Amino acid sequence: MTSATRRYRGEARERRRPIGSQGDSGPGPADGHDAAVILERSRASVDPELRAVIDSLPGSMRRVALYHFGWEHADGTPTAGNAGKAIRPALVLAAATALGGPAARAAALGAAAAVELVHNFTLLHDDVMDRDATRRHRPTAWTVFGDADAILAGDALQALALGLLAADPHPASSAAARRVAACVVELCAGQQADTAMEKRGPAEITLDEVLVMAEAKTGALLGCACAVGALYAGAAEEDVDALDAFGREAGLAFQLIDDVIGIWGDPRHTGKPAGADLAARKKSLPVVAALTSGTPAAGELAELYAAPYDPADLDRTTLAVERAGGREWAQEQAADRMARAMHELTRAIPDPESAGGLLSLAEFVTRRSS
Amino acid sequence: MTSATRRYRGEARERRRPIGSQGDSGPGPADGHDAAVILERSRASVDPELRAVIDSLPGSMRRVALYHFGWEHADGTPTAGNAGKAIRPALVLAAATALGGPAARAAALGAAAAVELVHNFTLLHDDVMDRDATRRHRPTAWTVFGDADAILAGDALQALALGLLAADPHPASSAAARRVAACVVELCAGQQADTAMEKRGPAEITLDEVLVMAEAKTGALLGCACAVGALYAGAAEEDVDALDAFGREAGLAFQLIDDVIGIWGDPRHTGKPAGADLAARKKSLPVVAALTSGTPAAGELAELYAAPYDPADLDRTTLAVERAGGREWAQEQAADRMARAMHELTRAIPDPESAGGLLSLAEFVTRRSS
Numbered sequence: 001m002t003s004a005t006r007r008y009r010g011e012a013r014e015r016r017r018p019i020g021s022q023g024d025s026g027p028g029p030a031d032g033h034d035a036a037v038i039l040e041r042s043r044a045s046v047d048p049e050l051r052a053v054i055d056s057l058p059g060s061m062r063r064v065a066l067y068h069f070g071w072e073h074a075d076g077t078p079t080a081g082n083a084g085k086a087i088r089p090a091l092v093l094a095a096a097t098a099l100g101g102p103a104a105r106a107a108a109l110g111a112a113a114a115v116e117l118v119h120n121f122t123l124l125h126d127d128v129m130d131r132d133a134t135r136r137h138r139p140t141a142w143t144v145f146g147d148a149d150a151i152l153a154g155d156a157l158q159a160l161a162l163g164l165l166a167a168d169p170h171p172a173s174s175a176a177a178r179r180v181a182a183c184v185v186e187l188c189a190g191q192q193a194d195t196a197m198e199k200r201g202p203a204e205i206t207l208d209e210v211l212v213m214a215e216a217k218t219g220a221l222l223g224c225a226c227a228v229g230a231l232y233a234g235a236a237e238e239d240v241d242a243l244d245a246f247g248r249e250a251g252l253a254f255q256l257i258d259d260v261i262g263i264w265g266d267p268r269h270t271g272k273p274a275g276a277d278l279a280a281r282k283k284s285l286p287v288v289a290a291l292t293s294g295t296p297a298a299g300e301l302a303e304l305y306a307a308p309y310d311p312a313d314l315d316r317t318t319l320a321v322e323r324a325g326g327r328e329w330a331q332e333q334a335a336d337r338m339a340r341a342m343h344e345l346t347r348a349i350p351d352p353e354s355a356g357g358l359l360s361l362a363e364f365v366t367r368r369s370s
Numbered sequence: 371m372t373s374a375t376r377r378y379r380g381e382a383r384e385r386r387r388p389i390g391s392q393g394d395s396g397p398g399p400a401d402g403h404d405a406a407v408i409l410e411r412s413r414a415s416v417d418p419e420l421r422a423v424i425d426s427l428p429g430s431m432r433r434v435a436l437y438h439f440g441w442e443h444a445d446g447t448p449t450a451g452n453a454g455k456a457i458r459p460a461l462v463l464a465a466a467t468a469l470g471g472p473a474a475r476a477a478a479l480g481a482a483a484a485v486e487l488v489h490n491f492t493l494l495h496d497d498v499m500d501r502d503a504t505r506r507h508r509p510t511a512w513t514v515f516g517d518a519d520a521i522l523a524g525d526a527l528q529a530l531a532l533g534l535l536a537a538d539p540h541p542a543s544s545a546a547a548r549r550v551a552a553c554v555v556e557l558c559a560g561q562q563a564d565t566a567m568e569k570r571g572p573a574e575i576t577l578d579e580v581l582v583m584a585e586a587k588t589g590a591l592l593g594c595a596c597a598v599g600a601l602y603a604g605a606a607e608e609d610v611d612a613l614d615a616f617g618r619e620a621g622l623a624f625q626l627i628d629d630v631i632g633i634w635g636d637p638r639h640t641g642k643p644a645g646a647d648l649a650a651r652k653k654s655l656p657v658v659a660a661l662t663s664g665t666p667a668a669g670e671l672a673e674l675y676a677a678p679y680d681p682a683d684l685d686r687t688t689l690a691v692e693r694a695g696g697r698e699w700a701q702e703q704a705a706d707r708m709a710r711a712m713h714e715l716t717r718a719i720p721d722p723e724s725a726g727g728l729l730s731l732a733e734f735v736t737r738r739s740s
Contacts, residue, residue: 058559060566125525129518148499148565151521152558155495158525159558162532163551166544174536174544181533188522188529189428195518196430 033356035364042090049113053160064153068124068141084136087365088225089116094357095229095243098349108232110168111176115225117161118180122187124154129195172231183224190216197283202291202305210288214255215248222251242348249341250362256334257366259284260327263318275314281305290326297324338366403726405734412460419483423530434523438494438511454506457735458595459486464727465599465613468719478602480538481546485595487531488550492557494524499565542601553594560586567653572661572675580658589621612718619711620732626704627736629654630697633688645684651675660696667694708736
């Protein structure tokens with residue numbers, strides 16, 4: 001191990017903040033790798049690519065996509081801004097930059113747009129399947145345009161994503177397309193496991209299968225984003241795989257935190273009603289950890305979950321998850337996953353200055369409050 | 371024009387049979403290009419590719435796909451055979467063979483499987499959107515496995531299709547993937563137009579927009595299949611485009627005949643209840659042609675279509691479409707489209723012996739009785 005790596009590892013440990021702490025969006029690292037700046041720069045570079053490819057869609061699908069991306073209101077008038085943080089394309093560009101500098105970043109813009117298209121295709125479809133009415137503080141596309149238009153817009157976004165990669169003359173594009181296509185299958189498997197789980201009794205679900213599901217649903221695409229960036233930098237296969245693992249672990253940490261926020265988050269930040277996940281009897285990670293904890297609170301939680309939701313029981317349910325150790329477990333798991341992510345990152349990119357962008361983004365997603 | 375082309379064109383004219391005639395599956399051409407044999411050979415070559423890629427899917431999506439393809443019953447036990455004629459992969463292979471011989475055919479097997487995967491992805495999704503309960507004489511996937519599993523299996527099949535092309539080292543694979551991805555967008559636009567049309571009053575719909583919709587929904591993928599085969603044969607761009615046009619025109623002929631069969635077809639052959647399209651108030655091509663004919667029968671049909679379906683009115687409705695000229699128009703249009711298809715085919719492949727396979731397949735689809 002070089003002394004740079006040692007310093008970098010020490011720095012990574014030091015920099016880690018309390019994971020999932022509410023509203024902690026304090027100042028970023030002082031080394032010029034501020035996550036907000038990285039995200040903003042990524043948006044400025046990727047949005048024109050995204051807009052161009054979405055504008056190529058025929059009428060009605062373009063309208064659904066522009067609405068879903070937050071660029072238009074339901075009536076087709078332009079909005080002031082756009083929704084979503086676009087973490088995934090930023091990870092593509094950060095990985096490309098870390099391993100290949102500005103030239104690799106420039107080459108990877110189309111691929112970054114492709115990854116964001118895939119993410120949004122899955123959101124459109126997941127919202128239809130889950131009957132979710134709100135996304136990024138707005139009514140979901142299917143509630144505005146109907147199921148068929150939302151499904152078709154999603155299908156078209158997947159085709160745009162893989163078509164963009166097929167049209168990219170870069171030597172890495174076909175390897176990237178293979179990874180993205182395999183990732184779509186994994187995302188679908190994760191969503192399938194999730195919807196199937198919602199139909200089963202809480203007692204039948206193991207913590208392991210929820211973790212596998214969360215890795216497929218969330219980790220896979222963050223990992224794929226990092227791997228695609230590495231491919232465009234011409235990285236060696238083992239470094240591409242290490243970046244995939246980095247993204248997966250960070251993604252799982254992100255999901256754990258997201259689930260914590262889904263229970264204890266402030267509705268003003270989350271855009272969802274308080275206790276929405278518990279009201280929907282969601283078997284999120286902290287809930288399943290609580291249910292399988294063998295504590296007295298687990299029994300109480302199981303009883304509450306077996307009955308239809310009663311708003312009067314919300315506080316008791318929340319407390320039962322906490323007393324059964326669900327919150328603590330999720331926060332510890334998130335910290336553990338982040339440590340593993342750092343380990344993979346240092347393996348592929350020993351130079352802390354080069355890895356800074358990816359590190360900041362990973363810390364950002366696990367520090368988010370909404 | 372060479373004398374071979376003249377002979378070929380004459381032969382094509384001579385060979386044309388009454389289009390859409392029921393149960394006319396008489397003996398095929400005597401030149402060794404029998405459509406049934408071509409389809410059977412194509413199946414034998416493509417099915418192993420398809421099975422391998424579908425077997426790579428995670429558990430539940432594999433099960434839905436195997437059921438949908440007709441290889442498994444709903445309980446997961448194997449069936450005796452498979453459903454569907456698999457015209458599209460046969461067109462890929464016939465186009466590759468016509469322009470590049472057996473080597474091109476062998477190279478195009480994965481691409482043929484990809485095209486069939488795309489077709490089946492759209493069937494899975496269309497059935498969910500249209501709430502169609504029957505497909506190939508069996509309950510549709512969503513009725514057996516639920517909407518979410520059918521949507522996800524469709525999503526995964528699209529990813530498998532484009533992933534297969536991305537993994538294909540053939541120099542034509544990325545151009546093929548671009549065409550397939552663009553075709554998916556067109557298929558989605560066609561289905562979108564179709565579902566949107568079903569919500570509008572019959573009087574608001576023009577024949578032109580139904581034709582555009584049918585070309586997008588059906589012609590686009592048949593054209594894409596032929597173009598992909600041509601790409602794998604290393605054909606010149608103008609020949610690739612001519613084969614695309616050939617497939618599109620043949621596809622539109624096929625759709626016209628399919629719509630005729632949807633009204634006048636024998637339920638024993640179609641696998642649908644008699645008059646299902648009219649009962650569903652479907653604005654199929656013959657119906658819109660009838661409605662826009664300006665005849666007295668058009669007025670009668672419009673009145674019938676404005677009222678909820680009454681089985682007692684089925685015969686009257688069927689007769690009104692016929693008397694308003696809907697059937698005749700559709701059959702003439704189909705013949706006209708087939709003539710255009712032949713024109714494009716002779717442009718790209720002047721040698722009748724080479725074009726024989728594609729010609730047989732085009733005639734087969736427009737002669738089908740179910």
